[in-house]
Amino acid sequence: MKFNPVIEHLKVYEPGKPIELVVREFGIDPKDIVKLASNENPHGCSRKAADAVRNAAHLMYRYPDDTMTALKTGLCDRFGIGSENLIVGAGSDQIIEFACHAKLYGGAKILQSEITFAMYQIYAAQCGAGVIKAPGIAHDLDAMYQLYKEHEPEIIFICAPNNPTGDCLNRVDIENFIERIDHDTLVIVDGAYQEYAAFKNPDKALDPARLIEKFPHVLYLGTFSKAYGLGGMRVGYGIGSVEIVRSLYKLRPPFNVTTLSLIAAEAALEDQAFVETSLADCFEQMARYREFATAHGIETIESYTNFITYLLDGVSDSTHIADALLRQGIIVRDLKGYGLNAIRITIGKADENSRFFDAMQKLIINSGNR
Missing domain, CATH: 3.90.1150.10 (Aspartate Aminotransferase, domain 1)
Structure with a gap:
């Protein structure tokens, strides 16, 4: 075969x-x-999330609400964005997969730090794309910019804070870097651990609404798997311009997030x-x-x-x-x-x-x- x-x-x-x-x-x-x-x-x-799932267990036979209206409303209220700027996935890595399939074709490349979340490279490789890595344990934005100019990648990944090392770039440095990137290059800012960074140091805190307003070529990623404790429910989200989100939606399968997962995330979001x-x-x-x-x-x-x-x-x-x-x-x-x-x-x-x-x-x- x-x-x-x-x-x-x-x-x-x-x-x-x-x-x-x-x-x-x-x-x-x-x-x-x-x-x-x-x-x-x-x-x-959150106990509220656990209770919500327990009380909704009888709905397992129902397909999910594919509009995801309740969860989207909660996320839009939290971040000050419109629903047209939001896509929900089975974990934020599903949004990464959508983005790679949307942008990587015909000899495309991605740019990332040498040591970062492994799924960036894996999804890129699935699309037949090349992977350019900036050397070093931490993100070196100067080195990344030089590689960007040399290789002209279709996607740049910035993990803030970075997994698996834990370091985190300052907000101002990320924004200054993105400012220099052409608008046809998709910059994915992975904020899976942003709740922790923002709690520890406000200089590390990213505002997704501000990012996508300033930079129409940015896709911000968030998840319920870490601070919210819902790793087993697989709920993540992407925040971007209408153009980016509309394109990603064309790759989203129907009912990609389960009924109970949506209910858990809705309740978890209410228990800050x-x-x-x-x-x-x-x-x-x-x-x-x-x-x-x-x-x-x-x-x-x-x-x-x-x-x-x-x-x-x-x-x-x-x-x-x-x-x-x-x-x-x-x-x-x-x-x-x-x-x-x-x-x-x-x-x-x-x-x-x-x-x-x-x-x-x-x-x-x-x-x-x-």
Whole structure:
């Protein structure tokens, strides 16, 4: 059987190991497993969202409201935009997929930072597009601009804050960069972790309405998977000009977001108190991770997300550490696949973080480096 030759060399996105797989592989009781690999909200979701889904369970046989009016109204009110500027997807990565299929054809290219969200490159490759990478762990906008001038990509990706490193560009620097980009180049600003960045430092906060008003070639992405704790429901959104959104809608399949997912997102959006509490706890616990790193000579990247990156050069091997933690029921993300000797740890609840610190300290001591 013949397939599209592009598929042969495609890389598959590797998510964090699920709890169920760890149970099967190592025979660990599920209640003894700490999952700190997928940047989920350790507090779950808003009780209002959970109750809304529970009360609507009898509607599972119904197709979703494909107009998504209730959720769109909530998002439009929150961001001060019109419904014509909004598209909702099964996770924000579905919006990335739409954008790639809309813009990438005939030898097209994308431009991204060297270490960033893997799905940019994967979706681009699915379209047969080339991938240009600006070197470095963090976004280097000067280097990206030079590559933009040289290669004239159809799409530029800016992840703010960046996954998997956690660093975040300032709003003014992003806007100054976009100002220099031709309006036929789509600039995708991925704000999946923006709630965390805005909470920690207002200079990092992005205003989607301002972005699309100033720059008609910008598509802003947001999600309910992180701060809102709805990773399992798969709801994301894109905010852009009428021209961009209208084009993406032509690629959207009908009923792409489920009935219960829409209901959960609608309710979650109304409970900002839950989000604020989660954000405050995240950064309170993150301080413990910085203290642990300092005490053990581990370099970190300043994080504006719900995870922290430990750079392990001179300390240990990231794959060894990740595997050893996994055998103890602690799931973290090894970043060796990104070319980093590092692990990414989702900030968990206090007791989950304590388990990580206890296990990590023993591993460092046993490695003979500390």
